[in-house]
Amino acid sequence: MKFATVTVMGLGYIGLPTACLMAQHGLEVTGVDVSERVVQAVNAGRLHIVEPGLGDVLKAVVNDGKLRAALTPQPADAFIIAVPTPFTAGHKPDCSYIQSAAQALAPALRKGSLVVLESTSPVGTTEQLAAWLAEARPDLTFPQQAGEEADVQVAHCPERVLPGHILRELVENDRIVGGLCDKGARQAAELYRVFVKGDIALTNARTAEMSKLTENSFRDVNIAFANELSVLCDELGIDVWELIRLANRHPRVNILRPGCGVGGHCIAVDPWFIVDSAPLSARIIRTAREVNDSKPLWLLDKVKVALAEALSAQPEKSLQDMSVACLGLAFKPDIDDLRESPAVRLTADIASMGCGVLAVEPHITALPAKLEKLEKLSLVDLDTALAQADVTVLLVAHSAFVREAEKILAIPRIIDAVGLLQSA
Numbered sequence: 001m002k003f004a005t006v007t008v009m010g011l012g013y014i015g016l017p018t019a020c021l022m023a024q025h026g027l028e029v030t031g032v033d034v035s036e037r038v039v040q041a042v043n044a045g046r047l048h049i050v051e052p053g054l055g056d057v058l059k060a061v062v063n064d065g066k067l068r069a070a071l072t073p074q075p076a077d078a079f080i081i082a083v084p085t086p087f088t089a090g091h092k093p094d095c096s097y098i099q100s101a102a103q104a105l106a107p108a109l110r111k112g113s114l115v116v117l118e119s120t121s122p123v124g125t126t127e128q129l130a131a132w133l134a135e136a137r138p139d140l141t142f143p144q145q146a147g148e149e150a151d152v153q154v155a156h157c158p159e160r161v162l163p164g165h166i167l168r169e170l171v172e173n174d175r176i177v178g179g180l181c182d183k184g185a186r187q188a189a190e191l192y193r194v195f196v197k198g199d200i201a202l203t204n205a206r207t208a209e210m211s212k213l214t215e216n217s218f219r220d221v222n223i224a225f226a227n228e229l230s231v232l233c234d235e236l237g238i239d240v241w242e243l244i245r246l247a248n249r250h251p252r253v254n255i256l257r258p259g260c261g262v263g264g265h266c267i268a269v270d271p272w273f274i275v276d277s278a279p280l281s282a283r284i285i286r287t288a289r290e291v292n293d294s295k296p297l298w299l300l301d302k303v304k305v306a307l308a309e310a311l312s313a314q315p316e317k318s319l320q321d322m323s324v325a326c327l328g329l330a331f332k333p334d335i336d337d338l339r340e341s342p343a344v345r346l347t348a349d350i351a352s353m354g355c356g357v358l359a360v361e362p363h364i365t366a367l368p369a370k371l372e373k374l375e376k377l378s379l380v381d382l383d384t385a386l387a388q389a390d391v392t393v394l395l396v397a398h399s400a401f402v403r404e405a406e407k408i409l410a411i412p413r414i415i416d417a418v419g420l421l422q423s424a
Contacts, residue, residue, distance in 0.1 A: 003191050004028060007076040007108065009101040011038050011069060013049055013265075013337065014118060014159045015082035017166045020057045021195045023066035030076065031069045032104070042069035050336040050363060053167050073105040078114040078191050081105075081129070082159070084265065085119045091272040091289075093122045102129055106136035111151040114187045118159050120212050120266060122273040126156040126205035130180055143180035153184035156205045157192060158212035163264075163335045174198040178208025216270040217285050222256050223267070224288035227295045230258035241422045260299055260395045260417040261342025262292040263331025268340040296346040299417055303350055303393060306413050310390040323356035325389035327382070327408075328396025329364065329371075336363035343395040344370060350393075351377040358385040362400045386411050394420050 004027065008019040011033040023029040033039055041048040045062040047055040061067040073079070083097040098119055105115070115133065117126050127144065133152065134142045140151040156178045161169040175192055177200055179185030185202045192200055203211075226244070233240035244255045262268045271289050275282045307322055331341040338344055348370055351357040357377040359367065366372070367379050382404060386392065391413045394401065397420045401408065405421055408414065414421070 003077045003114075003194065005074075005076040006030070006078045006080060006191070007032060007073050007105065009073065009079065009081045009105060010083040010097075010119075011042055011048075012082065012084070013051070013163060013166070014161070015080070016042070016049065016058070017051065017054055017161075017170055018080060018082060018118070018159075019067055020054065020061055021167070021170055023061035023064075024057055025195045027066070027194060029061075029067045030074045031067060032071065032073050033069065034071070036071065039069040039071055042067070051166050052164060057167065073108040075108045075110055076113070078116065079105050079108075080116045080118055082118040085121055085125075085269070086265075087269055087272050091276065093273050093276055095121065095125055095128065098125065098129060099132055102132040103136055106133055109133065109137055109140060109152055111140065113152045114184070114191065115152060115154045116188050116191065117154075117156045120158055120216075120270055120273075121156070121209050123206050123209045123213070123277050125209060126154060126178070126180060130154040143184055147181045148183045150181070150183075153179065153181070153187050154205075155179040155184040155188035156208045157188055158208060160212065160215060163332065163337055171195055171197050175200045176203060176208045176211045177201070178203045178205040178211075180205050210274075213270045213274050216267045217274055217288070220262060220267050220271050220292060221284060221288040223259070223262055224291040226256040226258045227261070228291050229255065231295075231298055241419045257419055258417070259295070259342075260346060261295040263339065263341035263343070264337065265339045268292070268331070268342075292342075296342045296349065299346055299393065299415065300349050302415050303391060304353070306391040306415060307353075307355065310413060314390075319353065319355050322390045323358055323388050324350050325358045325360060325385035325392040326350065327360045327385070327392065327394045327401055328398055329359060329361040329368075330396055330398075333397045334363070334399055338364070338368050344368060346393070346395065347371060347377070348374060351375075358389055360385045361396075362398060382407075391415070394418055 006022050006027050007030045008015050009032050011031045019029045019031040038048055045059040081101045083101050086094050088094045117129055130142045130144050142152050143150045175196055177185050177188045189200045230240045247253050247255055271285045275286045326347040329343050351374045358380045360382050394416045397418045
């Protein structure tokens with residue numbers, strides 16, 4: 001079938017760029033979001049997230065009338081669901097946003113519609129989505145009822161992009177499309193070929209779901225190896241950065257760089273979906289998550305030691321008189337995304353000890369709610385933090401910090417969690 005109209009559910013880091021690219025390639029796109037603020041911003045051609053290049057595309061497609069935003073779904077040839085899939089207490093997947101999106105778009109479905117789930121999801125979620133849609137629209141048939149002859153086809157096409165490079169990677173990266181039947185997969189592939197230049201591989205929905213979870217779990221396991229290595233080297237009196245440089249001279253070794261943990265909505269979350277689905281078998285994946293989640297606690301102990309040394313040198317002061325500079329809050333360099341950031345978690349833990357905290361994050365203008373409510377914690381610029389801090393913790397390898405490496409190196413009591421200063 002030929003697609004002319006698309007409704008995108010969710011206008012965040014994935015939904016908005018996807019909507020913009022489809023509109024840029026000639027489709028009539030309606031973007032739907034539950035936030036009136038987001039809807040107003042998009043309709044004004046104003047970007048509400050930070051992503052290089054996206055602002056210009058957004059303005060162009062809105063001005064051309066190819067993209068508009070709304071609070072409620074509109075009838076369309078295809079629907080793309082790109083809403084969050086966090087986890088709840090105990091690392092249980094939370095698919096309530098997908099269920100809400102399904103219930104919202106169901107009235108807009110018509111015979112011949114295609115529904116594609118982009119949200120990273122536990123295995124079996126696409127089937128559950130189809131069940132929710134069938135329950136809401138008993139007048140239509142779905143793949144679990146009529147297979148290739150269904151009125152509405154349902155498929156899964158997980159995103160696999162890097163924040164900061166989303167526009168390029170949405171176009172150039174290969175995509176995995178899994179249908180609840182072959183027809184759904186073929187239709188979804190046809191939709192994505194509107195703008196995707198990479199290969200599009202067809203499979204079933206469960207394999208597509210597991211593919212995305214596997215990709216991020218692979219990354220998580222490799223990061224966990226690096227983070228565990230940094231802890232071991234500290235215990236054994238070895239420079240982990242030199243060790244990694246030497247080990248990586250082996251032609252088949254490529255150890256990643258340690259950090260303060262793992263963050264973001266993907267790598268820090270998705271492996272738990274596998275663990276929840278097969279808790280007895282996912283042993284390495286579970287351990288990797290635990291290693292990465294424990295890294296901020298290990299760094300917190302390093303901060304406590306550094307503060308004790310600072311207090312020893314200034315016996316007239318108490319812990320409440322001390323200040324710690326936390327350089328970086330984002331979950332990775334050079335973006336504004338703080339989702340599941342270990343740097344945010346560590347910064348909050350430091351502030352809870354009673355000392356002052358000077359947070360430096362060049363990509364935001366206000367602290368997230370989790371930090372804003374904490375006393376003695378403030379968002380400052382780098383110069384202010386370096387001038388006032390008794391202990392400084394480098395948490396994110398932002399380019400802005402690399403450029404000021406010489407200045408940062410000149411101050412005492414630095415804990416470099418990301419090896420940012422090794423080449424300075």
